[in-house]
Structures are given as C-alpha cells and as structure tokens.
Amino acid sequence: MAADETLRSRANPLYKRLHALRQRAAADGELCLVEGPKLVLEAIAAGVVLVEAAFAPRARATEPGRAALAALAAQGVPARSMSAELVASLSEAETSQGLVALGRRPVFEEAAILRGTALVLVADAVQNPGNLGGLLRTAEAAGATGAYLTGACADPLSWKALRGSMGSAFRLPHARGLALDAVVERLLARGIAVLATAADGERRYDEVDLSGPSAILVGAESAGLPAAVRARATASLRVPLAPPVESLNVGVAAALVLYEAARQRGFAPRGRER
Numbered sequence: 333m334a335a336d337e338t339l340r341s342r343a344n345p346l347y348k349r350l351h352a353l354r355q356r357a358a359a360d361g362e363l364c365l366v367e368g369p370k371l372v373l374e375a376i377a378a379g380v381v382l383v384e385a386a387f388a389p390r391a392r393a394t395e396p397g398r399a400a401l402a403a404l405a406a407q408g409v410p411a412r413s414m415s416a417e418l419v420a421s422l423s424e425a426e427t428s429q430g431l432v433a434l435g436r437r438p439v440f441e442e443a444a445i446l447r448g449t450a451l452v453l454v455a456d457a458v459q460n461p462g463n464l465g466g467l468l469r470t471a472e473a474a475g476a477t478g479a480y481l482t483g484a485c486a487d488p489l490s491w492k493a494l495r496g497s498m499g500s501a502f503r504l505p506h507a508r509g510l511a512l513d514a515v516v517e518r519l520l521a522r523g524i525a526v527l528a529t530a531a532d533g534e535r536r537y538d539e540v541d542l543s544g545p546s547a548i549l550v551g552a553e554s555a556g557l558p559a560a561v562r563a564r565a566t567a568s569l570r571v572p573l574a575p576p577v578e579s580l581n582v583g584v585a586a587a588l589v590l591y592e593a594a595r596q597r598g599f600a601p602r603g604r605e606r
Contacts, residue, residue, distance in 0.1 A: 338389070338413040346386060347418055350432055354422050364437050364489040365422070368429035369400035374499030375435055376403050385411040385433035388419040400431055409433070424491040437489055444505035445478025450524055451593050452476065452547040456512045456557060457483035458582060464488060465496020466583045467550070468504055472497075474590035475599050478505035480547075482512040512549075512557075516564050519547045525566040528557050529589060531579050533570030540569060542593035550586045553579070 339347060353365045366375050366382065369391065375382060385404055391397035404411045411433075420428040445452060453471040458464045464486045471479055485508065486493055488501040497504075519526050524545040529537075549565065551557035562568050571585055580588075591599075 338415055339386070339418065340415045342418065344414075346384065346412055347414065347422075349384075350386060350422050350434065353434065354424075362436055363434050365491065366433045366435045366494070367423060367425070367431070367491050369394070369396035369431055371494055371499060372400040372431060372433050373403055375433070375502050376407060378438070378499065378502035380438055380502050381436040382407065382409045383434045383436065385409055385431065386414040386419060386422070387411055387432075388414060388416040388428065388430035390416060391430035394430075397430060404433070438502060440478070440505035440507065442507055445480070445507060446522060446524070446545075447477050449543075449597070450477045450545040450547070451542075451590070451597075452519070452524065453479040453586065453590065454512070454515055454519075454547050454549045455479060455481050455485055455582075455586075456549065456561075457552040457555070458485050458550070459552065461486040461490045461492035462496040463553075463581075463583055465493035465498075465501065467586055468493075468497040468506070469500040470583060470587045471590060472500040472504045474587070474594045475597070476504065476590060478507075480510060480515045481506055481508045482510055482515055512561055513564070516549075516561055520564070520566075526564070527589070528562045528565040528568045529585055530556060530562060530568045530570060531573075533568035535567055535569055537569040537571055537589045538592050540567060541596070542589075543596045546593060548586060548589050548593070550582050553582050 353363055366372055401411060419430055422432050453476050455467055468479060468488060481488060494501055516526055524547050526547050528549040549557055569589060571580060571588055
C-alpha cells in the first residue's frame, strides 16, 4: 500500500489500535488518544511523545490541521491518511476535527508537584472529566505547582478532560492512584498547609494566609470531602454565599481559592507583569 493511500478498512491495524484505545474504559495503559490539531500541537509543545497518527482529508484543508501535520512530520511521527468516516468513528466530538494521534502518557516526578513554594491542587473523586480538565487548567493558570488526583477521579487524559484542560494535563505535574488520606499525610509531613474546602468551612478563603506552601483540597460536588480528612486538615475554608445558594461548582470554588493564593503571592496575569 502506498504511503499516501487513504485507509478505508476497519480491519487496518492502525485503525484497530486507535479504536481499541478509544473504546477502553479504564485508563491504565501507557498510551492516550489525542484528538484535534490544537491538542496535537499542545502535546508536541509539552514534550509528549506521539507514536502515530491518522488524519482525514479535511485536516489538510485547514490551517490548524496543516500546522499539526507539519509538526508531526517534523517530529518524525508517522501520519496516515484515513477516510473521514473512520476518523469520525474515533472521535468523541459531535463533529470530528479530522486528526487523531496516539501518545505516550506523560509521567511526572512527585518532586515537581511539590517544588518551590508549593501550591498544590488535590482533587478527590471528581468524576466529571470536563470538570476535572477545567480544574487542571485553572490550577496551571493560577500558578499551581502540581496536582494530586485521588479516589475515583476521571482520567485527566481522556478526550473530554483534555478538551476541558486545553492541554494543561500535558504540562501540569500531577499524580494519580493515591488514596486521599495518604496524600494528606504526605503533605503534612512536608510542612505543607492542607486546606480543605467546604460549604461550612471554619474560615473564609480570603482570610487565610496562603502565601506559604499550601495544598487546596476539593471533593466531588455531590459528597464533598470525607469528614476524617477535614479533621486532619490544617484548616477548612468556605466561600461566603448569599442565600438561598448553598454551594458552588467545584471548579468555581477551586478557582477562587487558587487565585486568592496567587494574589497573596504577588501573581500578575501574563502580559501584565510590568
């Protein structure tokens, strides 16, 4: 088969590899599926190793698609033309962007999460991938050093989470698979203040010193953080709410606390440092 011939068969080995990863329920392997020109470019810029790719003819008709294909070629990543129908069947989006790639999941050292004056996000059992992706994007934007994703958190490298994070999951150091109580013990042992968010927290989020090494704990919107973890925390923080509102979306609450920490540390938005 010529290298530029368009693949049209579901029996093709490349399609089978991509489809198997698309269908896999558990994210316990070494590879992830990267969809769309923007995320392919974000992955390459972040140093993610892409193994192979497939693209529909429409990818060559758009500037982002051409840029992504050129970047893949520059990295020596094999990219095969595939029928639009096959590429669409690999997509999670309502309308396929015409490009998918297999990438090796980035692996981060725990030391990177806790570097410097650590500002760590700990997300426990956040099962909505879009919410988890948004949390990682906000954490990176606020200058967090990293994140722990504990309990039954969604896969940060699933398509919906990657779309929510806009590539932050490729860059922000994070660790998965640890129990929440074990993470809390690790943080406390390193002298990092552990601050649990809760609707009935004992202190307002903007009345706590967040300028030192700090970890912000957020839980699933339905259940929140376990009582035992809240009891071990350095403090529990609340965001004041006007009645009758009783709670905030987990991403909004986390953003308020993370940006308060950034403010206290003298953070300035990119482009406004001077």
